[in-house]
Structures are given as structure tokens and as C-alpha cells.
Amino acid sequence: MFKEVELTYQRIQKIANHTPVMTSTTLNKKVNAECYIKCENFQKTGSFKFRGALNSLSLLSPENKKRGVITHSSGNHAQALALAAKLIGVKAVIVMPKNAPKVKVKATKGYGAEIIFCGNKPGDREKAVDLLIEQYSYKLIHPSNDLEIIYGQGTAAYELIREVGDQDFVFAPCGGGGLLSGTSIASKGLCPNVKVIGVEPKNADDAYRSFRDGKIYPSLNPNTIADGLRTSLGTNTFKIIRKQVDKIITVTEQEIVNAMKFYWTRMKLIVEPSGAVSLAGVLSNKINLTSKKVGIIISGGNVDLTDFFNKIIEELNHE
Amino acid sequence: MFKEVELTYQRIQKIANHTPVMTSTTLNKKVNAECYIKCENFQKTGSFKFRGALNSLSLLSPENKKRGVITHSSGNHAQALALAAKLIGVKAVIVMPKNAPKVKVKATKGYGAEIIFCGNKPGDREKAVDLLIEQYSYKLIHPSNDLEIIYGQGTAAYELIREVGDQDFVFAPCGGGGLLSGTSIASKGLCPNVKVIGVEPKNADDAYRSFRDGKIYPSLNPNTIADGLRTSLGTNTFKIIRKQVDKIITVTEQEIVNAMKFYWTRMKLIVEPSGAVSLAGVLSNKINLTSKKVGIIISGGNVDLTDFFNKIIEELNHE
Numbered sequence: 001m002f003k004e005v006e007l008t009y010q011r012i013q014k015i016a017n018h019t020p021v022m023t024s025t026t027l028n029k030k031v032n033a034e035c036y037i038k039c040e041n042f043q044k045t046g047s048f049k050f051r052g053a054l055n056s057l058s059l060l061s062p063e064n065k066k067r068g069v070i071t072h073s074s075g076n077h078a079q080a081l082a083l084a085a086k087l088i089g090v091k092a093v094i095v096m097p098k099n100a101p102k103v104k105v106k107a108t109k110g111y112g113a114e115i116i117f118c119g120n121k122p123g124d125r126e127k128a129v130d131l132l133i134e135q136y137s138y139k140l141i142h143p144s145n146d147l148e149i150i151y152g153q154g155t156a157a158y159e160l161i162r163e164v165g166d167q168d169f170v171f172a173p174c175g176g177g178g179l180l181s182g183t184s185i186a187s188k189g190l191c192p193n194v195k196v197i198g199v200e201p202k203n204a205d206d207a208y209r210s211f212r213d214g215k216i217y218p219s220l221n222p223n224t225i226a227d228g229l230r231t232s233l234g235t236n237t238f239k240i241i242r243k244q245v246d247k248i249i250t251v252t253e254q255e256i257v258n259a260m261k262f263y264w265t266r267m268k269l270i271v272e273p274s275g276a277v278s279l280a281g282v283l284s285n286k287i288n289l290t291s292k293k294v295g296i297i298i299s300g301g302n303v304d305l306t307d308f309f310n311k312i313i314e315e316l317n318h319e
Numbered sequence: 320m321f322k323e324v325e326l327t328y329q330r331i332q333k334i335a336n337h338t339p340v341m342t343s344t345t346l347n348k349k350v351n352a353e354c355y356i357k358c359e360n361f362q363k364t365g366s367f368k369f370r371g372a373l374n375s376l377s378l379l380s381p382e383n384k385k386r387g388v389i390t391h392s393s394g395n396h397a398q399a400l401a402l403a404a405k406l407i408g409v410k411a412v413i414v415m416p417k418n419a420p421k422v423k424v425k426a427t428k429g430y431g432a433e434i435i436f437c438g439n440k441p442g443d444r445e446k447a448v449d450l451l452i453e454q455y456s457y458k459l460i461h462p463s464n465d466l467e468i469i470y471g472q473g474t475a476a477y478e479l480i481r482e483v484g485d486q487d488f489v490f491a492p493c494g495g496g497g498l499l500s501g502t503s504i505a506s507k508g509l510c511p512n513v514k515v516i517g518v519e520p521k522n523a524d525d526a527y528r529s530f531r532d533g534k535i536y537p538s539l540n541p542n543t544i545a546d547g548l549r550t551s552l553g554t555n556t557f558k559i560i561r562k563q564v565d566k567i568i569t570v571t572e573q574e575i576v577n578a579m580k581f582y583w584t585r586m587k588l589i590v591e592p593s594g595a596v597s598l599a600g601v602l603s604n605k606i607n608l609t610s611k612k613v614g615i616i617i618s619g620g621n622v623d624l625t626d627f628f629n630k631i632i633e634e635l636n637h638e
Contacts, residue, residue: 020339022361041587042341225635253635261628268360268620270587301587308627309580316544316572 001240002189004147005154005182012054012155015087017043019156021163024267031282033289036167038160041271041301045111047228048179048299049080049143052152056141057081057088059148065090070138072118072125074100075228076300077143082113093138095128103304122221144176145234154182158190160295166191168292173277173299174198174207174248175229177237183297184244194295198241198248199281201226201256207233208248211241225253228274228299249287251280259283263298275299320559321508323466324473324501331373331474334406336362338475340482343586350601352608355486357479360590360620364430366547367498367618368399368462371471375460376400376407378467384409389457391437391444393419394547395619396462401432412457414447422623441540463495464553473501477509479614485510487611492596492618493517493526493567494548496556502616503563513614517560517567518600520545520575526552527567530560544572547593547618568606570599578602582617594618 019042040048068091085092092113118128172183184196204222219232259280263271338361359367387410404411411432416439437447491502503515523541538551578599582590
């Protein structure tokens with residue numbers, strides 16, 4: 001599978017951003033380790049999801065290319081698929097619940113995708129997608145469980161390690177498991193002795209339990225600020241994670257916010273809650289990192305700042 | 320003077336961060352140019368001020384090194400001087416008004432400086448500094464007008480152009496003029512045909528008027544969100560800017576906030592209002608940049624996010 005990640009990297013590297021790796025003296029002192037932070041918040045569309053989406057669409061058959069692709073997501077995968085489709089020249093249809101946040105609808109539309117709204121009840125999205133596929137033969141691009149997606153997400157860790165050298169640990173957040181499984185393939189392929197650590201919100205610990213018990217637990221509408229990590233593992237991501245990931249640890253909501261605050265205030269990086277979960281794991285002291293080289297993957301930086309800027313503009317106008 | 324910037328670069332490069340240069344496809348399309356953004360928000364202490372402070376302290380006489388340094392500032396220069404002093408092993412005394420924002424006091428103290436509070440009236444700070452110098456023979460490190468400071472600030476543009484090649488334009492914000500004058504020396508030294516553009520808030524346009532009329536106008540407590548740009552030019556910065564800068568343009572408060580919002584939402588960069596002023600100038604359409612290579616300097620990213628995170632934590636606790 002590592003070979004696939006390498007091929008994927010060659011395939012997508014001209015279009016996907018080679019995102020920067022950042023370091024922080026303050027952080028290194030805090031954890032007494034050498035941390036290398038891979039900033040996928042600087043990826044196109046603001047998250048690593050662009051890598052997998054671009055890879056999937058690069059591999060479409062001519063027929064599927066003509067018909068177009070579809071997904072159900074109101075999150076980062078939707079925006080990633082929308083832009084990748086635009087750049088590859090494929091029609092993208094995104095099914096979103098009627099109550100999806102306006103800022104996400106706007107961003108996805110902005111990248112040129114067609115949005116179809118569905119009901120807000122569980123199952124409504126899947127039903128709508130099935131109906132549209134039946135009618136138009138769109139190809140479904142799943143947010144995390146397809147191998148092409150997993151290989152694409154793996155290119156972030158691939159770039160990280162190729163740039164800064166072998167790591168003792170790599171920390172990645174875990175939701176559907178696309179990023180974590182891809183990270184484990186790339187990391188172990190480049191440096192077999194690395195320990196790959198998945199980090200999950202304690203309030204959405206389905207992957208932690210699945211990993212422990214050897215069976216996939218569904219994620220039942222968990223309450224976490226890390227909205228990108230509310231989904232369950234799929235069959236492929238579960239299998240890869242069980243085989244290649246060394247440990248999954250969990251972090252509290254407060255730990256997630258603290259990590260996010262560190263990025264914003266000390267490193268001047270806009271990181272979304274889900275994206276800060278890997279650092280929260282590093283800062284949780286659950287794993288001894290003394291004098292180690294530690295890769296940390298920021299998954300994304302899409303935060304709704306509408307209120308924040310409206311307040312600033314309001315204050316301007318009152319002066 | 321360009322030679323001095325080169326020597327300064329060699330002197331400080333091992334301690335100051337070589338900050339990344341970022342690009343944005345969206346921005347390039349918006350202004351129909353190739354923009355290279357030098358991210359001094361990623362500099363140590365969160366702003367370019369660290370470069371000048373470090374250079375000044377690197378050049379202290381053994382006697383001054385023993386006695387220590389002093390400045391009056393509650394802004395980025397205070398934090399920069401505090402950390403540079405700590406790293407060089409010199410005592411730093413910072414005079415701040417009693418009503419200085421707590422977050423700035425805390426940050427400056429955090430870097431190990433001694434803080435002396437003074438009154439809030441105009442002139443109180445200068446008086447307190449004079450008194451302390453008389454008593455302890457500290458060396459005053461001015462925030463912008465010393466040549467060592469100017470050369471230090473110039474190393475940002477020096478790194479930018481050496482990294483990405485000759486530019487047609489370089490945009491820098493202008494407050495006391497340390498960054499702008501240093502930028503002009505470095506930029507013209509490396510590519511003599513570059514046009515260096517200073518950008519100032521319309522509400523604090525003293526440098527614009529000084530440049531136009533050939534005499535220094537004092538900045539009289541102007542009302543702008545760009546709090547780092549409220550100061551006036553000094554004799555040295557004025558002289559260099561008059562000679563080497565091609566134009567100073569002004570931007571409105573709304574334009575500053577729009578540029579800041581672009582950085583935060585599209586580029587995931589935390590940039591303070593003063594730091595976004597150069598981009599505001601680029602976006603103002605006052606200068607035709609079609610198909611040009613445009614360097615843009617972000618001066619810093621120190622924004623008080625206490626309220627923002629308190630609100631998030633409050634929401635967590637209510638759930």
C-alpha cells in the first residue's frame with residue numbers, strides 16, 4: 001500500500017499544495033521534544049480532504065468523468081470535492097441537509113459544485129444520494145473509506161517525513177479514519193519504527209473502542225466541538241488502523257480548546273477544533289515523548305468567523 | 320546602507336526565524352498578479368520587531384550590556400526587546416502606562432523583562448524613561464528610528480526577495496517607519512527597479528503627508544484599528560523613506576478589516592490589523608499591479624483573543 005501512496009503523491013503534487021511544516025520553540029520546550037507540525041489548514045479548501053478528493057477524481061474512468069460525482073457532506077470533504085471537480089473538469093453534486101451552516105453552503109457553491117438540499121433526519125442524506133445515483137449514475141465519492149481517498153490523505157504525512165526526516169511518533173486526528181489510516185501507511189512505509197498515534201475526542205471515542213475491541217462501533221451523534229471527527233470508521237479504514245496504528249488516545253473538550261488556543265495565540269495559525277486534536281493528544285502527556293521527534297498533523301482550519309468579523313465591523317461603524 | 324542590512328542578516332539569522340513566504344491562488348486571481356506574502360506574524364514574539372531589537376542588542380557595548388536596556392512601549396517592540404534581551408543575556412526594562420492591556424503586560428513579563436508602570440498622560444512614559452536612564456544608565460532602544468533597528472527590520476524584505484526572486488513591487492505598512500525604511504533599503508539593494516510602496520491608515524496619515532510635504536508631521540493620537548501604526552516618523556526613517564520609497568498610499572478602516580478577514584478566512588493566518596494594512600493597499604486598486612510580482616509584508620499577528628476563547632470555553636461548560 002505504501003507504493004500506492006507514493007504514486008498518489010506523484011499524481012497530485014502539481015495541484016495540491018505542498019503545505020509548510022511549522023515548528024515552535026515554546027511547544028518544544030513544553031513537551032521536551034522536537035515537534036514538526038504539518039499544516040493542512042494551508043491546503044487548498046482549508047483541509048487535507050483536498051488530497052483524497054483530488055486523487056479520486058484523477059483516477060475516474062472517462063465514463064464516470066462524463067457523468068459526474070456525488071457525495072453527502074456539509075463539511076470539509078464537500079468543499080474539497082467541489083474544488084477538485086472544478087480543477088479536473090467534472091461535475092460535482094453535494095447533498096447537504098437543509099439546516100447546513102450557511103458559510104459551508106456558500107463555500108461549497110463558491111467552488112462551483114451543485115448543491116442539493118435534503119431533510120435533516122438521519123438517513124435522509126443517504127436516501128437522497130441513492131436516488132440521485134439511480135437517476136444520473138453519478139459516482140459516489142465517500143469521505144474516508146475508499147482506498148483512493150486513504151492514499152490521498154496519506155500524502156500529507158509522506159511530505160512531512162520526506163521533508164524533515166524520520167520521526168519517532170506521528171500524531172493524527174481520527175474521525176472516519178481516512179487521514180489516520182493514510183498517515184499510518186505513509187509513515188510506516190518511510191520509517192518502519194515510527195509509532196503512529198490516533199487522537200480522538202473523548203466525547204466521540206468510537207474509534208478508540210473499535211480499535212480496542214476489534215469491531216467497528218458506530219458513532220452515535222456524539223457531542224464534541226471537533227465537528228469533523230463525529231463519524232465512524234469504515235471497513236477499510238478500520239482494517240488499516242488495526243494493523244498499522246500503534247495506539248488511539250482520547251482527549252477532553254477542554255484539551256481540544258487549549259490546543260486550538262495554543263495554535264491561534266502562540267503560532268498565529270487558524271486551526272479548527274478537529275485540526276487541533278492531534279496537538280491535544282501530544283499535550284495530554286499520555287505518551288512519553290521526551291527527546292523524541294514528533295510529527296503532528298493539523299487536519300484543517302475551516303472555522304466560521306462571521307460573528308467575529310461582524311463584531312469588529314460593528315465597532316468600527318460605531319466610532 | 321544595503322551592505323549594513325546584509326551584515327545584519329548574517330548577524331541575526333541564527334536566532335531570528337526565517338519566516339515563510341505564503342502565496343494564495345485566490346489572491347493572485349483577485350489582483351491579477353503574483354503575490355508573495357512575507358509572514359512576520361510567524362516571527363519570534365509575533366512580529367518583525369524582533370529583528371531590529373535583536374540586532375540592536377547584538378551590537379551593544381560590553382558596558383551597556385552590563386547595565387541593561389530600556390524602552391517605552393506597550394506594543395510589539397516591548398515583547399521583541401524583552402525576548403531579544405533574554406536570549407542575549409541583557410536586562411530589559413519596559414516602561415508601560417498603568418492602563419496597558421493586561422495581555423501585553425503578561426506577554427512582556429513572560430519573556431522575562433522588568434515592567435515599570437507610569438502614568439497614562441502624554442509625556443509620562445518619556446519622563447519615566449529619562450528618570451530611569453539618569454538613575455541606572457540603561458541604554459534606550461527606540462522602537463523605530465535607530466539605524467540598527469532599521470537595518471534589522473530590513474532583513475524581512477531581504478529574506479523575501481532572496482527567496483522568491485526580484486519583485487516589481489514591495490508593499491509594507493508604515494507607522495514609525497522602521498519597517499518601511501528597512502524594507503526600502505533591502506529591496507532596492509537587491510533589485511534596484513522595484514517600487515517600494517508604504518501603506519498607512521487614512522485615519523493616521525501623518526507619514527503620507529510628511530512624505531508629500533517634505534517635513535515630519537507628528538501623529539496626534541489618531542483613531543485607527545491598526546494600533547501599531549499610530550506613531551510618527553523619526554528623523555532617520557523620514558530621511559530614508561523620502562529618498563527610497565516610491566509612494567505612500569492610505570487605506571480606510573474598512574479596507575484594513577477586509578484585508579485582515581481575507582488572511583484569517585482564506586489563508587488561515589492570524590494577522591493583526593496593522594499587519595494587514597499592506598494587503599489592504601494591494602487590494603485598494605490604487606496601484607496597477609496587473610501581471611506584476613508583488614511582495615507583501617505582514618508585520619505581525621498579535622491579537623488579543625482572550626474574549627474569543629473565553630466565549631468558546633463558556634459554551635463548552637454550558638453543554
